Amino acid sequence: MRQSSHAGSVGVATDQQARAQQGRTKGRAQGQARGRRRAIAVGVGVLAASLTLSGCTTNEIVFLDLPSPVTKEGVIIQNLWQGSWIAAWVVGIITWALMLWAAFAYRRRHKDDTPEQTQYNIPIEILYTVLPLIMILGLFFFTARDQSEILAVSNDQDETVEVVGFRWNWAFNYLDQDAYAIGTPNLPAELVLPVGEKIRFELVSPDVIHSFWVVDFLFKMDVIPGKRNVFELTPDKVGTYAGKCAELCGVDHARMLFTVRVVERAEYDQYIADLKENGQGGLFDTGLSNDDGQMPDERTI
Numbered sequence: 001m002r003q004s005s006h007a008g009s010v011g012v013a014t015d016q017q018a019r020a021q022q023g024r025t026k027g028r029a030q031g032q033a034r035g036r037r038r039a040i041a042v043g044v045g046v047l048a049a050s051l052t053l054s055g056c057t058t059n060e061i062v063f064l065d066l067p068s069p070v071t072k073e074g075v076i077i078q079n080l081w082q083g084s085w086i087a088a089w090v091v092g093i094i095t096w097a098l099m100l101w102a103a104f105a106y107r108r109r110h111k112d113d114t115p116e117q118t119q120y121n122i123p124i125e126i127l128y129t130v131l132p133l134i135m136i137l138g139l140f141f142f143t144a145r146d147q148s149e150i151l152a153v154s155n156d157q158d159e160t161v162e163v164v165g166f167r168w169n170w171a172f173n174y175l176d177q178d179a180y181a182i183g184t185p186n187l188p189a190e191l192v193l194p195v196g197e198k199i200r201f202e203l204v205s206p207d208v209i210h211s212f213w214v215v216d217f218l219f220k221m222d223v224i225p226g227k228r229n230v231f232e233l234t235p236d237k238v239g240t241y242a243g244k245c246a247e248l249c250g251v252d253h254a255r256m257l258f259t260v261r262v263v264e265r266a267e268y269d270q271y272i273a274d275l276k277e278n279g280q281g282g283l284f285d286t287g288l289s290n291d292d293g294q295m296p297d298e299r300t301i
């Protein structure tokens, strides 16, 4: 009787211990969950605060701050760029979520535990071979489609400008107007274009490879000696835009700057008239540039 009562009290004690143990385990689990939630909240808060305090715009955060295009064709490039980033973000977010899920779901729960070891999952391996292939083919398709649209030359231009990239600045021959403008590193060239009119650009170089780049056009093309590279764009926003050489072409490459000014037609006509009045009628003879890299204003020919 005493024994059984003793056994009973042992049983009660064991139950109480088990409950206390359960309580401690539950408490610990709840504490860990709270800690995790707090860590996630702090992480999200720090990320949000750093993005807000840095003053970044959506364009800067999501699309890495591509300038808004100032040509009709620039919109195609903007769409390609933004579409590629949206696709990249979707793939990135899914990938990061899967990585985090795998890290948490299959983490080691006890220090003596070994997580389940797996290998040769054929369906998964086929999936992660085929999916990237589909993504790359998708990017290739949209790039090729847009590139052929932007580079299409239809010969229905309103004005033609021959762009001469030389060491170390630029000359612009207005072929339909019989006038030219030329720059030097000290007095960079200016290219004036009428707004809303299709311009045919013909790129030539008398010396080395340069690259004609107007940042806000979202477009650049190499200027190659012995070759005439042609493209057509329609600037559709009045304004002043920075241009530069985008091909490391020698010692004064960094000084190959120029300005593009997109103006109304009347102002353009006036500009051409002023050029002619200043003795810049006719065309700049590209043959004058020689291989010694002399600046045009130093030439004696």
Ligand SMILES: [Cu+2]
Pocket (backbone or CB within 6 Å): 165, 209, 210, 211, 245, 246, 247, 248, 249, 253, 256
């Ligand atoms: Cu250059």
